[in-house]
Amino acid sequence: MPRATAVPPAAAVPPVTPPAFADFAQSVYPFLELQPFHRVYYRVLEAFAQGRIRRLIVTMPPQHGKSVGATTLLPAYLLGLDPDCRVAIASYSGALASKFNRRVQRILDSREYGAFFPATTIKQGTRPPSYIRTADEVEIIGRRGSLLSVGREGSLTGNRVDCFILDDLYKDAMEANSPLVRANCWEWYTSVVRTRMHNRSRELIVFTRWHEEDLIGSIAAREPVEMLHSWAQLDAPPREGWLHLNFEALKASPPTELDPRAEGEALWEQQQGAALLAAKRRLDPLQFEAMYQGHPTAREGLLYGLHLAEYDALPREIVRRASYTDTADTGDDYLCSLAYVVDVDGLVYITDAVYTRDPMEVTERLVAEMFLRSDTRQAAVESNNGGRGFARAVQALAPDVRVEWFHQSGNKEARILSNAATVLHLVRFPRGWALRWPELYGHLTTYRRTFRANRWHDAADVVTGIVEREVVDRGRKRVRGVRFL
Numbered sequence: 001m002p003r004a005t006a007v008p009p010a011a012a013v014p015p016v017t018p019p020a021f022a023d024f025a026q027s028v029y030p031f032l033e034l035q036p037f038h039r040v041y042y043r044v045l046e047a048f049a050q051g052r053i054r055r056l057i058v059t060m061p062p063q064h065g066k067s068v069g070a071t072t073l074l075p076a077y078l079l080g081l082d083p084d085c086r087v088a089i090a091s092y093s094g095a096l097a098s099k100f101n102r103r104v105q106r107i108l109d110s111r112e113y114g115a116f117f118p119a120t121t122i123k124q125g126t127r128p129p130s131y132i133r134t135a136d137e138v139e140i141i142g143r144r145g146s147l148l149s150v151g152r153e154g155s156l157t158g159n160r161v162d163c164f165i166l167d168d169l170y171k172d173a174m175e176a177n178s179p180l181v182r183a184n185c186w187e188w189y190t191s192v193v194r195t196r197m198h199n200r201s202r203e204l205i206v207f208t209r210w211h212e213e214d215l216i217g218s219i220a221a222r223e224p225v226e227m228l229h230s231w232a233q234l235d236a237p238p239r240e241g242w243l244h245l246n247f248e249a250l251k252a253s254p255p256t257e258l259d260p261r262a263e264g265e266a267l268w269e270q271q272q273g274a275a276l277l278a279a280k281r282r283l284d285p286l287q288f289e290a291m292y293q294g295h296p297t298a299r300e301g302l303l304y305g306l307h308l309a310e311y312d313a314l315p316r317e318i319v320r321r322a323s324y325t326d327t328a329d330t331g332d333d334y335l336c337s338l339a340y341v342v343d344v345d346g347l348v349y350i351t352d353a354v355y356t357r358d359p360m361e362v363t364e365r366l367v368a369e370m371f372l373r374s375d376t377r378q379a380a381v382e383s384n385n386g387g388r389g390f391a392r393a394v395q396a397l398a399p400d401v402r403v404e405w406f407h408q409s410g411n412k413e414a415r416i417l418s419n420a421a422t423v424l425h426l427v428r429f430p431r432g433w434a435l436r437w438p439e440l441y442g443h444l445t446t447y448r449r450t451f452r453a454n455r456w457h458d459a460a461d462v463v464t465g466i467v468e469r470e471v472v473d474r475g476r477k478r479v480r481g482v483r484f485l
Contacts, residue, residue: 003096094151
């Protein structure tokens with residue numbers, strides 16, 4: 001509801017204690033239902049508004065409220081804290097940027113906003129006549145502050161910007177996957193956005209990721225980007241680099257102070273639950289990792305991609321039933337154990353899997369149960385990083401299985417890359433394995449040729465180990481150093 005009269009210049013208005021950003025948001029938008037992650041998000045945005053963070057990147061899944069917080073409510077809050085602040089909003093189109101601007105103006109017009117920030121007022125109708133108020137630009141009466149909106153590749157000639165908010169500079173996957181669009185976006189950012197900034201300017205980039213070489217990826221390749229995990233980082237942000245807050249739709253990374261969810265827990269269960277997200281992941285693991293997890297991967301740089309073979313039924317003649325296990329090296333790694341059979345032609349059929357970051361006392365039981373369920377006769381366990389003790393524990397739980405431990409001394413990168421073609425040629429997974437083991441499926445199908453670009457190597461390491469044992473070592477004597485329990 002518009003305020004009845006324009007408020008005098010700020011010098012005539014007594015100071016008002018500013019509210020917390022989350023309280024402000026719920027006052028001007030009473031329909032908001034803030035989830036725990038929203039409160040974390042808004043607290044980080046408040047630190048940005050206060051100037052404690054100068055350069056901030058926020059990534060989160062679609063339809064989770066990123067634009068409401070960063071591009072609608074935050075500009076109004078910024079202008080309330082500092083009516084002299086020159087704020088600019090940019091998006092993939094001028095029409096969308098103008099839409100954000102109009103939403104902010106409606107907040108600035110409201111009585112609720114006036115109660116919080118009486119010094120920040122804008123033109124009402126034709127009064128005062130000397131001030132600008134359009135869909136793309138509005139000025140604060142009696143102060144130097146303003147709000148400007150612009151589409152990607154739009155002009156900002158002559159406009160100095162104190163705070164820039166860039167929200168979704170790519171319309172869709174087609175744009176983000178276009179090298180030409182990405183190059184034009186980067187050129188616009190460096191030649192227009194950066195040239196409007198000064199020493200104290202702030203930047204907020206809030207995106208749903210589409211491609212590893214989008215604007216965020218291009219910045220990360222050239223400037224320091226520090227992942228935001230604890231509240232203490234807000235008090236000591238990087239002087240020249242960026243803080244990056246990423247919300248995964250399904251929790252996959254270790255719990256942090258800002259995101260303490262358990263593995264597999266949905267970010268907003270009531271809006272997009274774990275079951276729905278798992279179905280989206282199955283449709284396109286690569287797109288899901290980018291848009292919903294914030295970990296984009298270029299399809300052209302994949303090692304296996306979607307070329308891993310599948311089977312409908314096991315072969316009639318089976319010459320060997322075995323398994324291969326790689327225990328977790330660190331707390332962030334996965335234990336990967338694959339049971340398989342080998343036919344007379346040397347083809348390998350994966351029959352069962354344990355792929356988890358559960359603690360060893362849990363995985364020992366899970367792997368032993370898999371051995372019994374799959375009728376495994378011979379099990380190989382890498383002895384690196386506690387594998388020897390793991391092998392002994394599993395042997396005690398599955399005494400009829402011949403468990404062996406061995407030290408893997410080969411270079412992991414060289415082994416995985418050099419055996420990739422053999423994996424694609426010989427290894428088969430059961431049809432529908434994306435449903436049975438979605439994380440295993442996702443990590444193998446999105447595994448990169450550029451070794452250091454991968455976060456997890458566990459699944460690729462195990463399928464590599466299987467073909468090494470069944471192809472490279474088969475026909476030789478058993479590798480020296482292997483011990484049977």
